[in-house]
Amino acid sequence: MxxxxxxxxxxxxxxxxxxxxxxxxxxxxxxxxxxxxLNGEQHTTKFRTLNPYGKIPVLVxxxxxxxxxxxxxxxxxILWYLANKYQRFKGETPRQEALVMQWLMFQMGNLxxxxxxxxxxxxxxxxxxxxxxxxxxxxxxxxxxVLNARLGEHPFLAETYSIADMAVYPWVSARRAHRIDxxxxxxxxxxxxxxxxxxxVRRGFxxxxxxxxxxxxxxxxxxxxxxxxxx
Ligand SMILES: N[C@@H](CCC(=O)N[C@@H](CS)C(=O)NCC(=O)O)C(=O)O
Numbered sequence: 001m002x003x004x005x006x007x008x009x010x011x012x013x014x015x016x017x018x019x020x021x022x023x024x025x026x027x028x029x030x031x032x033x034x035x036x037x038l039n040g041e042q043h044t045t046k047f048r049t050l051n052p053y054g055k056i057p058v059l060v061x062x063x064x065x066x067x068x069x070x071x072x073x074x075x076x077x078i079l080w081y082l083a084n085k086y087q088r089f090k091g092e093t094p095r096q097e098a099l100v101m102q103w104l105m106f107q108m109g110n111l112x113x114x115x116x117x118x119x120x121x122x123x124x125x126x127x128x129x130x131x132x133x134x135x136x137x138x139x140x141x142x143x144x145x146v147l148n149a150r151l152g153e154h155p156f157l158a159e160t161y162s163i164a165d166m167a168v169y170p171w172v173s174a175r176r177a178h179r180i181d182x183x184x185x186x187x188x189x190x191x192x193x194x195x196x197x198x199x200x201v202r203r204g205f206x207x208x209x210x211x212x213x214x215x216x217x218x219x220x221x222x223x224x225x226x227x228x229x230x231x
Pocket of ligand 1 (some may be wrong): 011013014015016037042054055056057073074075076110223224225
């Protein structure tokens with residue numbers, strides 16, 4: 001019998017949450033497999049067979065193209081794969097599809113990496129480096145200005161609600177970690193409220209949030225930012 005249940009290797013971070021939001025929006029059955037990033041589970045040989053880069057999320061579709069199992073990493077690729085498989089949230093015309101891809105690439109290539117660095121240098125670096133904080137905060141403000149301009153003219157990033165919104169939403173939800181105040185970006189604030197009210201988004205944003213630590217211990221830092229561990 002074919003296993004219809006998707007498996008998602010997951011931690012409650014923006015890159016994980018964008019996938020649970022889409023799985024909920026698509027009303028798909030899935031099993032969450034928690035990967036304890038703080039304790040280095042992403043570095044185990046077993047996990048690296050799923051993603052050699054050692055990062056969540058990883059999706060397993062037991063019934064992939066041609067009926068064969070498919071394992072996929074990189075959250076943007078996973079979003080596109082699911083949207084394409086079910087022909088939803090990816091735009092309906094070539095123009096809409098191109099815009100969805102543009103904003104998805106904006107999130108994957110700019111927003112995620114730069115905000116991730118801002119989080120690091122504001123919250124986790126062993127020393128506070130003024131230059132690094134200023135550089136990533138500046139990039140953050142530039143990107144929020146771009147988002148605010150776009151969302152001032154359109155209700156969603158592409159022409160309709162799409163995986164691009166789902167990809168950006170969890171990052172904006174984490175805005176305190178990159179020191180952004182949504183009072184400065186009213187169109188982003190209003191878009192964020194609209195997305196937040198979607199029941200699927202609420203469900204997709206919730207898993208394992210109680211496992212987030214209030215503070216990182218030295219051992220956590222080692223696993224996340226330092227030396228790797230073999231099982
Ligand atoms: N470009 C990747 C980035 C994935 C990523 O950075 N995942 C983080 C959590 S948000 C992770 O697994 N970090 C663990 C580590 O770096 O050891 C994607 O979008 O999937």
